[in-house]
Amino acid sequence: MSYDDDEVRWEVMTAFVRLGLAQGEKVILFPDPWLPEAEVLARLDFTGRSTVTARERGQLVLSSMRSLIRPDLRFTPERQIGRLSSETARAADQGFTGLRTFIDMRWVPDLDADVRVMMHRETHADALFEDRPYSEICAYDRRWFDRGVLHAMDRAHPRSLLERLGTLRTVRGGDGSVHFVGEADATARSAFTTALELALSGSAAARRLTVDLTRLHFLSVGCATALIALADRADGHHVVEVRCDRLQARTLHRLGAGVVPRMRMMEVVRPC
Template identity: 35%
Template structure:
């Protein structure tokens, strides 16, 4: 399948975006949802994760997000993070009704507004549809019909489709119906950095600049590796990281200010 022209990493989604994502296993989509949740919470937006009843239990979800530094426990206590199961959202009486579901989304946006959050971000597992016997054509019609919801700049959504449950034709259609297609967080730069440093003379100072201004999420272990690699360089070395405020906050929380070889050049978020 050729990805749509408007393919973006999850950390670049903005309020008003409607995106889809294909997944083939828990590891791939949880990397996306962790980035999505952490970024949204930092921007004072409410997050609603709508999950399959057979997926992780709520406490397991919170623990997984907290392990990545998403502050999920506190966000849930504050009402900023909400977890629902797909029957609550799509099949409250065991039947799918398009108009009712759209109104439920509007109600969630209004609730987030009334609670004082900067917006609402939803991520929803669409596997409920084949389980409930909803025909592909009805699902296409639903996804096309929700477009007016995104005229409200307070709403963002990712619909994720498990390749094990949907056929190739439907997946391709969903990629065309959704304005955006989401890719996983870009963390390959750590391996690239390690390779670049291995070519340096370990006894002489090294100067490297990393332009990460289009990246606002980094998994904790990758951030640690960046700090560790920078700290292992000879005295007088300098690793300049150009980044946004969110990524700078993550790095500083992990001790970036104590790594003499690391310099943060922070650009204000749009």
């Protein structure tokens, strides 16, 4: 994830922590090293005492990158990955269902680490997750990292989190397809329509466009209607293929998608 609003960072971190605790996982936090520990604890404990109990029984641990790589003073991918692998095994030995970590990447300037070395780690960490009950969020403060680094890390990770609920994100595929992520509600209709218009314009030469709705949590009637109308007017296209789940397909059919000759529905199982 990336953020430039501290409240976004807190919201994602606390949700990630509480989900892990509820699932019986061990959770290790590596917060912004410049934050006072008391502030981190106050945020975690807000509205409930479950995190206090979890810390008392060793299920929730506050740490730092300096502590993780100790006794080494300099960060290396091998040292960090090795220690996280050991912590995952340790969590299993302690009876937890897995390990999850939240790592605020401001440890990089704190340790004066080489950003290129950090980026190498981020793109060569597959072994951490293979056959291991391990999950991880890397949080990048956009006020501290170069835009090129943020873009590379966004592409390197298998998932990039939305900053807030109710947000719509548009992602263009290498084949010209357009993928919608999040919520296509009434407030997002203008952005949804604009993204479709641009995708149709960009795919005019190929004369076909794939629209992927499977990562939407909500598709409003307004956005669904806009999709049908644009597909109906896309005279230069042979096919507008819409990948969607069962509920989305039902909504589109009820709104008249079946009478648009070039609109082809492909019902798929929603990805995890």
